[in-house]
Amino acid sequence: MECRVLSIQSHVVRGYVGNKSASFPLQVLGFEVDSINSVQFSNHTGYSHWKGQVLTADELHVLYEGIKLNNVNHYDYVLTAPGDHRGHMVIVAGLARAPQTGMLCSIECVSERGVSGAWALLYHHLERRRKRGKHRIGYTRDTSFLEMVVDIVQELKRANPNLVYVCDPVLGDHGSMYVPQNLHPVYKNKVVPVADIITPNQFEAELLTGKNISTEKEAVEVMDLLHKMGPDTVVITSSDLPPRLGDRFLVSFGSQRILMPDGTRTTQRIRIEVPKVDAVFVGTGDLFAAMLLAWTHHYPTDLKTACEKTFSVMHHVIQRTISYAHEMAGPGRRPSPAQLELRMVQSKADIEDPAIVMEATVL
Amino acid sequence: MDCRVLSVQSHVVRGYVGNKSASFPLQVLGFEVDTINSVQFSNHTGYEHWKGQVLTADELHVLYEGIKLNNVNQYDYVLTGMIFERSLFSKTQAFEAVSANAASNDARANGTMVTQQIRMDIPRVDAVFVGTGDLFAAMLLAWTHLHPNDLKTACEKTASVLHHVIKRTITYAKEVAGPNRKPSPAQLELRMVQSKADIEDPAVVLNAVVL
Numbered sequence: 042m043e044c045r046v047l048s049i050q051s052h053v054v055r056g057y058v059g060n061k062s063a064s065f066p067l068q069v070l071g072f073e074v075d076s077i078n079s080v081q082f083s084n085h086t087g088y089s090h091w092k093g094q095v096l097t098a099d100e101l102h103v104l105y106e107g108i109k110l111n112n113v114n115h116y117d118y119v120l121t122a123p124g125d126h127r128g129h130m131v132i133v134a135g136l137a138r139a140p141q142t143g144m145l146c147s148i149e150c151v152s153e154r155g156v157s158g159a160w161a162l163l164y165h166h167l168e169r170r171r172k173r174g175k176h177r178i179g180y181t182r183d184t185s186f187l188e189m190v191v192d193i194v195q196e197l198k199r200a201n202p203n204l205v206y207v208c209d210p211v212l213g214d215h216g217s218m219y220v221p222q223n224l225h226p227v228y229k230n231k232v233v234p235v236a237d238i239i240t241p242n243q244f245e246a247e248l249l250t251g252k253n254i255s256t257e258k259e260a261v262e263v264m265d266l267l268h269k270m271g272p273d274t275v276v277i278t279s280s281d282l283p284p285r286l287g288d289r290f291l292v293s294f295g296s297q298r299i300l301m302p303d304g305t306r307t308t309q310r311i312r313i314e315v316p317k318v319d320a321v322f323v324g325t326g327d328l329f330a331a332m333l334l335a336w337t338h339h340y341p342t343d344l345k346t347a348c349e350k351t352f353s354v355m356h357h358v359i360q361r362t363i364s365y366a367h368e369m370a371g372p373g374r375r376p377s378p379a380q381l382e383l384r385m386v387q388s389k390a391d392i393e394d395p396a397i398v399m400e401a402t403v404l
Numbered sequence: 405m406d407c408r409v410l411s412v413q414s415h416v417v418r419g420y421v422g423n424k425s426a427s428f429p430l431q432v433l434g435f436e437v438d439t440i441n442s443v444q445f446s447n448h449t450g451y452e453h454w455k456g457q458v459l460t461a462d463e464l465h466v467l468y469e470g471i472k473l474n475n476v477n478q479y480d481y482v483l484t485g486m487i488f489e490r491s492l493f494s495k496t497q498a499f500e501a502v503s504a505n506a507a508s509n510d511a512r513a514n515g516t517m518v519t520q521q522i523r524m525d526i527p528r529v530d531a532v533f534v535g536t537g538d539l540f541a542a543m544l545l546a547w548t549h550l551h552p553n554d555l556k557t558a559c560e561k562t563a564s565v566l567h568h569v570i571k572r573t574i575t576y577a578k579e580v581a582g583p584n585r586k587p588s589p590a591q592l593e594l595r596m597v598q599s600k601a602d603i604e605d606p607a608v609v610l611n612a613v614v615l
Contacts, residue, residue: 049430052415052439052441054424054438054439054440054467054470054471055438055471055476064428065427065428065431067433068428068596068597069597069600070514071597071598071600072597073597074597075417075418076415076443077417077444078415078441081440081441081459081467082461082467082470082472083446083466083468083469083471083474084470084471084476088474089473089474090470090473090474091470092466092467092470093466093467093470093472094459094466094467096457096462100457101453102447103446103456103457104417104445104446104455104456104457105446106446106455107417107454107455107456108417108418108446108447109443109451110452110455111446111447111451111453111589112588113418132564182488250469298437301438306491353478378472379476382590385431386431386432386434386436387434388435389432389434
């Protein structure tokens with residue numbers, strides 16, 4: 042298999058988020074992964090402390106230019122979680138007061154309930170403090186990094202019209218936005234239209250389409266609206282809809298528009314119920330997008346199987362992680378962010394060949 | 405195995421040198437690899453063009469500080485490679501530090517120290533590879549960890565992995581370049597992900613002689 046992915050995500054020295062979460066599993070599955078690190082941080086922002094540096098839009102462009110000048114800017118996939126960078130860039134402008142160097146101060150950051158994504162935790166925390174008047178945070182209106190990513194994707198698509206852009210549109214969760222309002226239109230009008238596969242949660246799907254999801258029928262309608270915006274494959278990674286298997290589960294949906302040989306379009310829709318876990322994980326969204334890339338690559342017209350494999354891998358990695366974390370923390374104690382880092386290298390066999398442990402229903 | 409490596413090396417967007425060359429094989433062997441990228445370049449400097457950014461000593465220190473403040477600065481190994489002076493247009497190497505701290509206990513039970521010495525003859529390959537030194541250091545770390553009192557086996561495995569990866573790479577490069585054409589640097593990038601099985605369990609094809 043000769044398949045090359047360009048992944049533009051964050052890098053952490055320790056732990057598994059962004060490129061650290063996406064690279065190893067894709068490489069283990071035989072994909073060539075070129076990675077542009079949008080930031081380099083010591084660890085994700087769920088820890089008590091985090092420190093590091095950010096890449097500017099110019100620096101991103103310079104790296105891409107190097108690839109282009111060597112005529113090696115040919116990719117089969119691009120993988121990003123753009124909200125990741127944007128949320129981060131906002132924080133830089135607010136905290137560091139030295140946007141040129143990108144140097145950041147260490148801050149106390151308490152883990153929040155139910156949110157996912159490294160930047161989400163920090164942003165949510167800062168938002169709460171700002172609303173209580175404890176911080177003056179200036180939000181930059183600069184959307185240049187995100188727009189640079191879109192420019193790169195468009196150029197790569199001109200070089201390879203079959204390129205698939207997999208985008209995790211990190212905007213928020215459970216009613217809270219992680220990123221500033223001014224990025225929302227960039228997402229809606231520029232990023233999603235060039236994406237081919239997107240992995241929003243319920244909140245993000247609702248935000249992008251302006252339509253609420255309170256029934257399965259509405260979930261299908263929202264996915265159809267998202268198809269109209271661009272992507273042929275949409276997976277709503279989690280929702281608040283009542284699971285049939287009981288409250289230890291959560292409900293996810295998928296929808297894929299396929300062009301038939303006779304020129305007509307057909308849409309395959311699935312529903313899948315996934316066991317809930319009582320812990321806050323970071324990096325799982327990034328792993329999900331990477332594995333969905335891999336399994337839709339192997340099953341391009343069978344979303345049911347692609348989703349069963351992807352959700353199953355997630356389940357195995359999370360189970361292994363939670364067992365280890367509880368063991369490390371000891372009885373009756375809540376595991377720390379360090380202990381909850383995904384057991385990625387230990388899950389190699391599950392990544393290579395995931396035992397399917399949940400069944401998707403075709404709608 | 406719960407073994408944590410801190411690797412401070414370069415990062416290239418495309419290709420296999422520095423941390424790109426060291427991480428995947430170590431992870432495949434079950435090591436936890438924390439990586440500080442001392443630079444981020446588009447590709448290695450053997451290509452016609454290369455562009456990117458360099459980390460300063462202060463920035464490196466800041467990253468380490470973050471690890472330390474969280475009390476997670478506990479490592480079993482440190483791995484470093486070449487460190488460049490801060491200048492995109494100068495290829496001056498400030499200093500070269502190639503060290504793989506492999507705590508190889510050569511102490512016998514009765515307290516005496518023994519030195520193992522071996523010699524290996526390694527087949528030459530008619531090409532310039534980049535990243536092989538970094539892969540070698542990483543794999544030597546791994547195999548001396550797994551065979552701490554047996555330098556012969558550690559070296560045989562390490563050299564054998566390199567042999568398999570290089571052979572796969574040169575075969576591919578020649579195929580892609582076409583007959584009688586010299587492969588380009590892009591074509592000569594190590595076939596790392598394709599060599600996973602050899603990395604996990606290298607067939608020993610080179611023998612070390614104990615001196």
